[in-house]
Amino acid sequence: xxxxxxxxxxxxxxxxxxxxxxxxxxxxxxxxxxxxxxxxxxxxxxxxxxxxxxxxxxxxxxxxxxxxxxxxxxxxxxxxxxxxxxxxxxxxxxxxxxxxxxxxxxxxxxxxxxxxxxxxxxxxxxxxxxxxxxxxxxxxxxxxxxxxxxxxxxxxxxxxxxxxxxxxxxxxxxxxxxxxxxxxxxxxxxxxxxxxxxxxxxxxxxxxxxxxxxxxxxxxxxxxxxxxxxxxxxxxxxxxxxxxxxxxxxxxxxxxxxxxxxxxxxxxxxxxxxxxxxxxxxxxxxxxxxxxxxxxxxxxxxxxxxxxxxxxxxxxxxxxxxxxxxxxxxxxxxxxxxxxxxxxxxxxxxxxxxxxxxxxxxxxxxxxxxxxxxxxxxxxxxxxxxxxxxxxxxxxxxxxxxxxxxxxxxxxxxxxxxxxxxxxxxxxx
Numbered sequence: 393x394x395x396x397x398x399x400x401x402x403x404x405x406x407x408x409x410x411x412x413x414x415x416x417x418x419x420x421x422x423x424x425x426x427x428x429x430x431x432x433x434x435x436x437x438x439x440x441x442x443x444x445x446x447x448x449x450x451x452x453x454x455x456x457x458x459x460x461x462x463x464x465x466x467x468x469x470x471x472x473x474x475x476x477x478x479x480x481x482x483x484x485x486x487x488x489x490x491x492x493x494x495x496x497x498x499x500x501x502x503x504x505x506x507x508x509x510x511x512x513x514x515x516x517x518x519x520x521x522x523x524x525x526x527x528x529x530x531x532x533x534x535x536x537x538x539x540x541x542x543x544x545x546x547x548x549x550x551x552x553x554x555x556x557x558x559x560x561x562x563x564x565x566x567x568x569x570x571x572x573x574x575x576x577x578x579x580x581x582x583x584x585x586x587x588x589x590x591x592x593x594x595x596x597x598x599x600x601x602x603x604x605x606x607x608x609x610x611x612x613x614x615x616x617x618x619x620x621x622x623x624x625x626x627x628x629x630x631x632x633x634x635x636x637x638x639x640x641x642x643x644x645x646x647x648x649x650x651x652x653x654x655x656x657x658x659x660x661x662x663x664x665x666x667x668x669x670x671x672x673x674x675x676x677x678x679x680x681x682x683x684x685x686x687x688x689x690x691x692x693x694x695x696x697x698x699x700x701x702x703x704x705x706x707x708x709x710x711x712x713x714x715x716x717x718x719x720x721x722x723x724x725x726x727x728x729x730x731x732x733x734x735x736x737x738x739x740x741x742x743x744x745x746x747x748x749x750x751x752x753x754x755x756x757x758x759x760x761x762x763x764x765x766x767x768x769x770x771x772x773x774x775x776x777x778x779x780x781x782x783x784x785x786x787x788x789x790x791x792x793x794x795x796x797x798x799x800x801x802x803x804x805x806x807x808x809x810x811x812x813x814x815x816x817x818x819x820x821x
Contacts, residue, residue, distance in 0.1 A: 410669030411661070417545030420749060423673035424680035424774060431681035439681050457623060467678040468757055471671040473622055473636035475750065478660055478667045479540075479570050480640015485656040486567055488645035499727045500718055501561045504738075505568035507717025508745050509536040512709030516701040523697035531698060531759035533580065534769055535705025537573045537751035539777070540566040541668055543744040546781050550788040551740070552814030555732030555800075559813060562741050565714070573751050574637050581758040582630050589628035593635060596621035601642035607649045631758065672750060679753040680774055682767045693768050702772035706752075707780055711742035732809040734800035740787040746780035748773050 400408070409415055430439040447466070448459040461469065486492040492502070512535035520528045543566060547559055600617040603609050618639050625635035645656040684690035693699070715738050721727055729735075756769035798806045 407665040410665035412545075412548075412668075414545045414548050416541035416668035416672065419669065419673040420539075420542055420676050421778075423677040427677045427679075427681035428774070431683045432685050436683055436685065440683075443678050443681065458627060459623065464678040467675045468754060469626060469632040470622070472675050472750075472754060473633045474663065474671040475667045475675070476574070476633040476636030477618075477640045478664050479567075479574075480637040481643050481656040481660045481663075482640075483567055483571055483637075484641050484643060484645045485654065485660070486564070488656075489654065492564065492567070496727070497730070498564055499725075500721060500729055501564035502568050503721045503727075504561075504714045504718045504741075505565045505572065507713035507720075508538070508565065508710050508742075509569060509572050509713070511713030511716065512536050512705035515709035515712075516705040519701035519704050520697050523700060525697035528696075528698040528701070528760075528765055531702070531756065531765065531769055533573070533576045534752050534755050534759060534773065535702050535709055535746075535748060535776075536569075536576070537748045537755060538566045538569040538710075538745045539747045539749035539751065540570065541672065542747045542749050542777065542781065543784075546744055546747070546784050547740075547788065548813065550785040551792065552812075553792045554737070554788070554813050555807075555809045556811040556813055557730045557732045557809070558737050558741065561730060561733060561737075562744060565741070565745060569745070570751070573755070574634065577631050577755065577758065578634050581755065584629045586628045589624045590630060593621050593624040593628060593638075596624065597635070597638050597642055600639055604642060604655065605644050605648065609655075633754070675750065676753070679757065680770060682770045682774075684771070693764075693771055696765070696768035698765055698768045699772040702748075702752075702769055703776040703779075706746040706748050706773070706776040707743075707783070710746035710780070711739075714738060714742040714745050728803045729801040731803075731807040732796075732800055734797070734802070736794070737791060737800070740784050740791055743780050743784035743787055747777045747784070748780075749777045752777070 427439070430436065433439075443462065443464040445463050446460050447463065448461050449457060450460040451457060483492075492498045495502075513532045516532050516535050517529060520526065520531075540563070543562060544559065547562060551558065596617050600614060600621060603613050603617065618635075621639060622632055622635045626632035640656075640659075643656050643659050645654050647654050651658075682693070684693055715735075718729070718738055719735070722729065752773045753770060756766055756773060760766045760769065800807055
């Protein structure tokens with residue numbers, strides 16, 4: 393640390409605090425808990441009225457724009473696009489210069505991510521069919537998602553002393569999981585496409601990509617281009633958050649014009665505090681407010697087959713998918729786990745991958761047309777995500793207390809492990 397460096401300002405400290413994985417997870421849980429309390433309080437009608445409050449223009453002059461949306465919809469379609477922009481720049485950085493650049497190194501966590509999406513979907517389908525509710529099949533993708541911020545936050549708190557390669561493995565798995573979830577939303581949760589609007593989206597994303605690569609891109613140019621691209625994507629019928637991902641992909645991942653850092657790194661640093669500190673908690677607040685009092689009561693909501701299906705998918709399906717895919721690929725191919733990671737380390741990783749939360753809540757809103765299934769799905773996501781976090785935390789502490797061998801990944805040579813979660817090097821990175 394440079395003793396002559398200026399002390400960070402209050403705004404810089406706040407941004408740094410908001411960008412931490414632990415902060416993001418805590419704010420998500422807090423917002424969801426507040427929404428549940430309000431939605432089941434004597435003042436629950438005010439929560440429902442707030443969520444349904446419509447703001448935004450229906451037209452701009454003679455042009456219909458259909459942006460007269462409820463606050464709940466603005467949170468899911470608008471604010472969540474900020475989160476998906478951050479996901480987009482993270483994906484671009486990982487593919488060009490990060491852990492996904494070398495397929496040999498990224499192979500095992502990438503295949504683990506595929507297993508961690510496929511098996512929960514199969515578990516979900518099996519449970520809803522076995523319990524006699526085929527009308528809930530459209531929600532098959534709900535337990536397939538992993539919440540990066542929440543999962544990495546739990547790892548940062550309870551994984552102290554474990555090799556930092558475990559975090560890299562989890563991050564790679566979660567990033568690939570996000571990419572696959574984006575593809576699933578774009579393909580399976582788009583009912584009708586308006587091709588002219590979609591073409592317009594691509595044009596404005598192209599303009600954004602051109603300007604963001606210039607020597608000095610200006611926010612007052614980039615922001616309107618991004619807003620128009622988002623609005624056109626919303627009008628196209630494809631979920632508007634996909635615009636955030638495509639805009640993130642448009643940011644260059646290699647340093648340009650003599651800059652010390654790539655623009656993906658710079659933009660992630662600037663936007664992540666807004667995403668983690670505001671966008672995600674506000675989305676969770678509007679998405680998680682399920683009333684268990686109205687209707688037939690909590691028993692009717694919790695007793696739905698969709699609740700058991702999502703819970704089994706996130707807890708068991710994720711664990712079996714991650715462990716099973718990893719065991720299979722390391723047994724039948726030359727691919728191996730990274731240095732410092734053993735099979736036992738995948739137990740907490742499998743549980744942490746079961747924290748669905750943000751993307752699962754989004755898919756639940758896209759899956760069902762009736763509030764009954766949606767409410768049950770949201771309760772299951774919240775409950776299963778908290779249970780997965782608890783099981784992940786317990787298994788992390790169990791793992792950290794056990795002695796580690798010199799060849800955890802069983803590749804026939806001693807592991808080279810120099811950094812651990814929570815040590816001085818990790819805190820400085």
